Every structure is written in C-alpha cells, then in structure tokens.
Amino acid sequence: MLKGRTGGVVKYAAGALIPPIRIDRNDDAAISVQLAGALRNLILSGQLAAGQRLPSSRTFAREQNVSRTTAVNVYEQLTSEGLIQSRVGAGAFVSDAVERDRPQAPVTAPSPMKGSKPPRLARLSLDASEQFFPRIDHPNVPRAFVTGMPAYDQFPMALWARLSAQYWRRSPSLVLGYSDAAGLPELRAAIARHLWANRGISCTPDEVFIFNGAQDAFNRIGQMLLNQGDKVWFENPGHIGARNSLISNGATLVPVPVDSEGMDVSVGLALSKSFRLAFVTPAAQHPLAVTMSLTRRLELLNAAERCGAWIVEDDFNGELHYSGYPAPTLKSIDQTGRVIYVGSFSKVMFAALRIGYVVAPPDLAEVFRRIAGATMQGVPANLQATMATFVSEGHLATHIRRMRRIYTERQNALLSAAEEHLGGLLDVRPAAAGLQTVGHLAEGFDDVEVARKAGERGIILSSFNRLAFAPVGQGLIMGFGAVPPRSITKSVAQLGELLRDIRDGKA
Structure with a gap:
C-alpha cells in the first residue's frame, strides 16, 4: 500500500520504491558498481531517509532488470560502507548513522552561476593560481604543428620492450x-x-x-x-x-x-x-x-x-x-x-x-x-x-643521430611547403635545434585569432602572444616532429588556404 513520498522515492510496506536506475552496459564500470553508485547517491542526498526500509534484493533485482546476484553484491557493498543495515527477519534499511553523520548543505546555498565562494586556499596558492597561464593539452593522435611531440612512429618499440x-x-x-x-x-x-x-x-x-x-x-x-x-x-x-x-x-x-x-x-x-x-x-x-x-x-x-x-x-x-x-x-x-x-x-x-x-x-x-x-x-x-x-x-646515441636526420627531413618539408603555399602570408624560419620553428605573420593578422580559427579547421597552432607577458609581435609556433613530411605538406596547404580566407574577409 502506498504510504507517501520522500524526495521522489515512494514508500511501500515492502520497502522503498526506487526509481529505475540508468545502466550503461557499454561502460567500463561493472553493472553492480553503477547501481551501487546510484543507490549511494540516493542515500547520501537524503532521497532515501535514515531508517527507511529497502526492497528485498530479489525485488530490487526485478525492478532494476538485473540478476539477483548483482543485487546482492550491491547491498553487500553498501553494507560494508555502513550505508545499509541488515536486521534479522526484517530486511535491509538505510543506516541510522547516515542521518547523524551526513554533511548538511546550507539552507540557502548560493548558485554556482551567481558567483559561489571558491574553496579556501593557502594565500600563496591563491595568489599563484590567479597568475597561471593556461596550458594546451596535447592530442592523443599526432598532428602537424603540435609542439613538443616527438616522432612516435619512429621510436624503437621492440628494442624498448626487450x-x-x-x-x-x-x-x-x-x-x-x-x-x-x-x-x-x-x-x-x-x-x-x-x-x-x-x-x-x-x-x-x-x-x-x-x-x-x-x-x-x-x-x-x-x-x-x-x-x-x-x-x-x-x-x-x-x-x-x-x-x-x-x-x-x-x-x-x-x-x-x-x-x-x-x-x-x-x-x-x-x-x-x-x-x-x-x-x-x-x-x-x-x-x-x-x-x-x-x-x-x-x-x-x-x-x-x-x-x-x-x-x-x-x-x-x-x-x-x-x-x-x-x-x-x-x-x-x-x-x-x-x-x-x-x-x-x-x-x-x-x-x-x-x-x-x-x-x-x-x-x-x-x-x-x-x-x-x-x-x-x-x-x-x-x-x-x-x-x-x-x-x-649506446642505443640513445644511435637513436638521437637517427632522429636528427628524420627531423631535418620533416623541417625541410615544412620550409619547402611554406615557400610554396605561405608566401606573403607567413614567413617560416628554420630552427637550428628542437622540434618546432616559428613563422612571422604578415601585417594585418592577429596570431591569437589565426590560431583559434585554425583550431576550428582542425589545425593545431600556438601563437607567440599566448606565451607572452606582453605583446611580442604576431607569429605562430609550428611543430614539425610528430608527423611525416606528406602530412606536414598537406597541413601547410590548408593553413595557406585559411590565411588567404582571413586576409580576404572570408573567415
């Protein structure tokens, strides 16, 4: 018989009627882990009150469309955490300790959208965090112009594994x-x-x-x-x-x-x-x-x-x-x-x-x-x-000598393609060392805007001024180590098309 409601969970004499819990069967987490997490949230949020009776494991399994073994595992997990108590002859109940120990949210919690107060930090960390410069995440798959990424396709994996x-x-x-x-x-x-x-x-x-x-x-x-x-x-x-x-x-x-x-x-x-x-x-x-x-x-x-x-x-x-x-x-x-x-x-x-x-x-x-x-x-x-x-x-010395030849080839591909596709738009300079070089933009370009619009087209670039304390001229940082010459050449052509579109007001 229907007894009433608590936070959206209906009470029955046979235990709370727990709403269907969404299970993602493609998730890496086991079904029992997903169910335990959802039930834990219902308890800690107060939607299942302290002392409230839970449905039997058999009923919980039927209502959530899972095996009884899975339901038993869920109850055992939450019992070990102290969130559920089993009473002989009576069933499973939300632990009384939950009501006593649950952290209470403020009655009028400010909305995050309206400027809620940040957590209290040590003064040094607070001062520093306000000065940090954002770092760019590297893509998982190597791309042209990504900086600081070596040629994974040339690494001697078999030797390293041995x-x-x-x-x-x-x-x-x-x-x-x-x-x-x-x-x-x-x-x-x-x-x-x-x-x-x-x-x-x-x-x-x-x-x-x-x-x-x-x-x-x-x-x-x-x-x-x-x-x-x-x-x-x-x-x-x-x-x-x-x-x-x-x-x-x-x-x-x-x-x-x-x-x-x-x-x-x-x-x-x-x-x-x-x-x-x-x-x-x-x-x-x-x-x-x-x-x-x-x-x-x-x-x-x-x-x-x-x-x-x-x-x-x-x-x-x-x-x-x-x-x-x-x-x-x-x-x-x-x-x-x-x-x-x-x-x-x-x-x-x-x-x-x-x-x-x-x-x-x-x-x-x-x-x-x-x-x-x-x-x-x-x-x-x-x-x-x-x-x-x-x-x-001696493998490191051999590897470095080999990679110098490969990176020279890749940088030369970048310089040749730039001469063909970026004339009058971006002056790409050779680098004496490292995995990246730079290009100086022609007058009228904004390097931050170019990098942003390049990203919209799938071209990863960094601007000079993203790394600067104060403006230092307009230019782009171009990695050449991550991908082979053909990919570099193709990406330079795409960049040239973008720069012409920006110059002509089409982008």
Whole structure:
C-alpha cells in the first residue's frame, strides 16, 4: 500500500520504491558498481531517509532488470560502507548513522552561476593560481604543428620492450622494492657519461638527480631556492609550464625580452639588477627557437655571479641540433657553479616516459640529496633501469643521430611547403635545434585569432602572444616532429588556404 513520498522515492510496506536506475552496459564500470553508485547517491542526498526500509534484493533485482546476484553484491557493498543495515527477519534499511553523520548543505546555498565562494586556499596558492597561464593539452593522435611531440612512429618499440622485459626477469628482491629517492645509481651514472660525451658537461653521478619529468624538477627547484617575492628573470615569450611552477613558489617574474641572440641580459639588468634566479632555454629558445649567443651566455653568467643568483638552464631539446656543432651549454662554461642544468628524455624518446633530471652545482648537490631523501619517492624503478640500459648500451646515441636526420627531413618539408603555399602570408624560419620553428605573420593578422580559427579547421597552432607577458609581435609556433613530411605538406596547404580566407574577409 502506498504510504507517501520522500524526495521522489515512494514508500511501500515492502520497502522503498526506487526509481529505475540508468545502466550503461557499454561502460567500463561493472553493472553492480553503477547501481551501487546510484543507490549511494540516493542515500547520501537524503532521497532515501535514515531508517527507511529497502526492497528485498530479489525485488530490487526485478525492478532494476538485473540478476539477483548483482543485487546482492550491491547491498553487500553498501553494507560494508555502513550505508545499509541488515536486521534479522526484517530486511535491509538505510543506516541510522547516515542521518547523524551526513554533511548538511546550507539552507540557502548560493548558485554556482551567481558567483559561489571558491574553496579556501593557502594565500600563496591563491595568489599563484590567479597568475597561471593556461596550458594546451596535447592530442592523443599526432598532428602537424603540435609542439613538443616527438616522432612516435619512429621510436624503437621492440628494442624498448626487450630491455624492459630484461628488467622484469631480475630477482623480485631487486625489482619490487623502493628505489633510491635521488634516482637509480646506474641511471645517474649513465646520464653523467652521456652528458660528458654529448653536451660537454663534466659532472659526477652524485650531482645528478632524477625527477618525474622536467616539470617536477622546476617545482622542486622553486621550492628549494625561492622565497615569496623573489625576482626571477624569465624569457618573454617563454615556457608556460616552468612559468607556472615558479609562480606557484612565490616568484615575482621579471619578463626579459628575447631577440635574435636570446635573452637580452642588458634589459634584464635595467629591469632588475638584483635577482634570485634566471630561467633560460639557450639551445633553442622556447618558443622562438633562437639559439643564445656565446656573448649573451657569458653576460648572463657574469650577471648571476655578481648578485649571487642561480640560473636554471632548461636544455629540453639541445641534443636535437641540425647543423654543425651546437653552441656550448651554459653548464659546460660555468666556472663558478651558478647553473642548475635540467634535462629530459621526453623529447628525444617519448612523452609518457616522464624521466627528467637535474645536474646540481656542487654547492647544491648535498641539499638536493637531503631533500630527495626526505620528501621524494622517486621515478618508477623499471623505467629508470630500462632507460639506464638504453643509454649505457649506446642505443640513445644511435637513436638521437637517427632522429636528427628524420627531423631535418620533416623541417625541410615544412620550409619547402611554406615557400610554396605561405608566401606573403607567413614567413617560416628554420630552427637550428628542437622540434618546432616559428613563422612571422604578415601585417594585418592577429596570431591569437589565426590560431583559434585554425583550431576550428582542425589545425593545431600556438601563437607567440599566448606565451607572452606582453605583446611580442604576431607569429605562430609550428611543430614539425610528430608527423611525416606528406602530412606536414598537406597541413601547410590548408593553413595557406585559411590565411588567404582571413586576409580576404572570408573567415
């Protein structure tokens, strides 16, 4: 017999009449998990009141069109959570504890659409979050012009799988435990040897520290060295991920312009003669792809030495150079221990690897070691061990040489197609290193608008000004590493069509 209603759920003597619960049979979650989640929400929201009798598992199964086994599993799950109580001879009931312990919503909760108050944050996090620059998600499928994405189609998967399998055949006592928080010793040693042979950096394994990618390293460096309000020279335009990391650690960023020789140190000194840290990408500046001149490198080292500042050298793409010998790293010419070198395998290998590393100056190495031991859990040991073997057996050097040839071919395809399709619209410049280059738009174009309209046509581009503190001219950042030449050529033709449509007022 009908007894009444509670929040839309009808009460019967035989238990509440629970409305049909929508089940998605294509969902990865089991049907019992979906039903338990829906019933849990009915209880916690108050639509099923404390003490209210529930239908028998047999009745629940029939009404929801599921097996009785599934219904029993649902009831057992919610009983284990304390949301349902079983009473011998009486059936299942909503737990009395729900009414006592359920968080009560405010009587007049403000509508999110009318400016509800955000959650309370620590002052540093609140101040930083208001300054963050949005990052663009990378597509799962490689596309022309995507930045920072290497050629997954050229990665030696079979070799990597074989080396990984070798690791898992080791003794369980070696592979299943915790690894050194500072990094696997064999990987730290392999990186030290590789950097000496390929980047001219002399360091010991004890000065190398492994992180979950370069972004993790930036966070840790900021936590270690910055007090709130410390001045940090930062390239304009510049690396959004690093920028956000430094902001989150209280830095006051000083945007320093970049020209054909890299960061303009003289302007930096005019803006802030005293600074705590400088962040630079000297091998191929992100995003403008210019190489920092030796003169500027020496000026920056001298400026840092004079005021006791540190320099973070992000060498994320320095090994992918395309002509002659690369310029020396800042770290290799640093005579006074001011440079913190940050490297990553994400660009030369694959993004999911998430292995970055820091070469700390001798004066900071012990601090890095102590903080790592106290607060870090380390990168998964299987990835570190496989990477160590990949480096030590010479596969990394072979892979880098091969990828330089492939990326040279892909960049040449971009430059040739641009000459054919983008004349008078976009001046695409060659890059000396890295996985991307830039194009300067003709007068009358707005790079943010072009990038937005390109996205509407399925063309992924970034604009200069999305990465800038203040306007820096009109241009586009064009990745060339992710797809083969034919795809690049096709996409350049589509971009040319879009730019002509914008110029002619058709888009």
